[in-house]
Amino acid sequence: MGAREYDVVVIGAGAVGENVADRAAQAGLRVAIVEDELVGGECSYWACMPSKALLRPGAVLRAARAVDGARQAVSGGVDVEAALARRDRITHHNPLTHHHDDRSQVEWLASAGIDLVRGHARLAGRKRVHVTQAHGRSLDLIADEAIAVCTGSRPHVPDILRDIQPWTSSDATTATRAPSSLAIVGGGVVACEMATAFADFGTAVTVIARSGLLGGMEPFAGDAVRDALVARGARVRTGVRVVDAVRSESGASLTLSDGTTLAAEQVLVATGRAPRTDDIGLESVGMTPGSWLEVDDTMLVSGSDWLYAVGDVNGRALLTHQGKYQARAAGDAIAARAHGAPLDLRPFGTHVATSDHRHVPQVTFTDPEVASIGMTAEQAEEAGIRIRVLDYDLGWLAAASTLSDAYRGCARAVVDEDRGILVGATFVGADVGELVHAATIAVVGEVPLARLWHAVPAYPTLSEVWLRWLESYGRP
Structure with missing residues (x-):
């Protein structure tokens, strides 16, 4: 042929x-x-969709338990079997044949x-x-x-862990049950999201990260996620690495660089991609x-x-x-x-991708959520930008008291002082993923702060943080 x-x-x-x-x-x-x-592809069956499906039941329960009148109606924890079945429906997975459609x-x-x-x-x-x-x-x-x-x-699997046949992110998102204990090697988005999901499922979770959680984001974001995991019974070990790994019939045993050992039924490797x-x-x-x-x-x-x-x-x-x-x-x-047509090579032109350098929005669906766009304060300073940082406690917003009886969260705006525009924003708290697109428009569109005074946020919503940022910055 x-x-x-x-x-x-x-x-x-x-x-x-x-x-x-x-x-x-x-x-x-x-x-x-x-x-x-x-x-x-990956997102539909093994990454974005199944991971968010696994995270949602725990997030809903926490939201209900944070509101008087709802918490009294909530008993028990996440129904793991039902949560996995819902994941299967979302990803078109047949648990009997173990195939996706x-x-x-x-x-x-x-x-x-x-x-x-x-x-x-x-x-x-x-x-x-x-x-x-x-x-x-x-x-x-x-x-x-x-x-x-x-x-x-x-997923990249370090050589030292290959012989114990650890889970990768795909194994975690397609799991047919929650293991009794799970050691997660890595501190990035996958590690933090899966730690959140399996902690919600009742698994004893230990996160092993060489540095803090969510590196590359504002430090307070990783700190908030770590504190929430610890408060729910998970262990977070930072500053150590795995130096030896052995698997037996009962599970895996990891030796860490500080000489301690850790036993877990399953090990998830989340140390980057290839x-x-x-x-x-x-x-x-x-x-x-x-x-x-x-x-x-x-x-x-x-x-x-x-x-x-x-x-x-x-x-x-x-x-x-x-x-x-x-x-x-x-x-x-x-x-x-x-077609022999000219290419538009101007920034933000029709044919040219420029927004995948500094203007990258991202939501990490942990507890609490982390949403960010653009540069952190440290990254902006390293780029030689003269900045001003605006921090605001989201718990001070009127909306916070309607969403939760004890809302905790924070938001940071990074302002380029010479141009009077935002170059970065980070939100930490429940439901903040829905805030990031407004910030993305402001950053990508290089909207002057003086102009943002006329973009009035609705009351009472978390978007009022924009007004609080502007008030902190000063009147135009």
């Missing part, structure tokens, strides 16, 4: 690949997308005019892809215009397998005029929403180049 010819071939049908393919198809290009697992995503691809090719794709030279399919079949694809690598990333580029044929185009792929602001791989790398594989911002943002930029750039 001869090779199939398309304008664009996308490798990886996760959220990022789907968006690249859709953007190119909308521009009239012939597009094929290759996937060897599930259409919808991606039919709805497949149907969407068809409706968008995108051809789906099932199988493992490897680059086979310039603008060529070889697909190994089931039952020994194979297929070659030719891309007249571009190939987009959207294969994402995988690009899924080790087996996609990079060597056929003179690149190094397993490497992150360096790109420009249109996601074009450095030194290439046809190969794009979008999402986690380029290492710029390992977040689903940022990957989808990059995908729209890449799809537009591919289409523009295919």
Whole structure:
């Protein structure tokens, strides 16, 4: 059988690949997308959606227990079996067959005019892809215009822990029961979210982090999450690392760098991510397998005029929403180049992704939630920006007293004094994830603080923090 010819071939049908393919198809290009697992990818089945489904029951219970009149009606803790069943419904997982159902995503691809090719794709030279399919079949694809690598990333497992076969994030989010005890190695977002979820399930959780929690964010964010975990019975060990690991029939035993040992039924490794580029044929185009792929602001791989790398594989911002943002930029750039149209290279232009550098919003769904955009105070100072920091206790807002009988939270704005704009914001507290988009608009849009006085927040909502920040800063 001869090779199939398309304008664009996308490798990886996760959220990022789907968006690249859709953007190119909308521009009239012939597009094929290759996937060897599930259409919808990591976020739909093993990351964003299942993790948030696991976290929600505990968050709802805490919210109810924080309000007199509701707490009296609450008895018991999270029903783990029901919580796992709800997760399965959200991720289209059949617990009897242990398989996910991606039919709805497949149907969407068809409706968008995108051809789906099932199988493992490897680059086979310039603008060529070889697909190994089931039952020994194979297929070659030719891309007249571009190939987009959207294969994402995988959990990094340190060598010292490989032999004990620890859980990765995917194992944790697809768990069929809550272990009696869980040691979590790492202190980032995955570690903190899974510590929160399994502590809610009644598991004895221990977090082992070389430094504090949520590094790279404002220090008070990690401190608040640590304090909440400890208050609920979890242990948080910082300043230590695992130096030895052994597994037995009863579980795992970890030896830490301070000489202490820790026994746990299960161990979760959450120590970072590695690009899924080790087996996609990079060597056929003179690149190094397993490497992150360096790109420009249109996601074009450095030194290439046809190969794009979008999402986690380029290492710029390992977040689903940022990957989808990059995908729209890449799809537009591919289409523009295919049609010989000029690219808009201005900041925030139609075709260029600039918001995946400093302007990255993120929500960590812990207890309490942490939502942030842009730079921390330390990062801004390191960048040479003359800043002023505005801190406010969210518990002082009128809305806080209606949301909870003991609301605890804080918010920080980082102001560029020379330009009179926000360059960063961090919120910590219940339900603060819904605050971050307003801050994202202010940061990305470089809205002057003097103008924000006219953006009046509704009363009584947590958004009144904006008014309090402005009052702290001073009248224009």
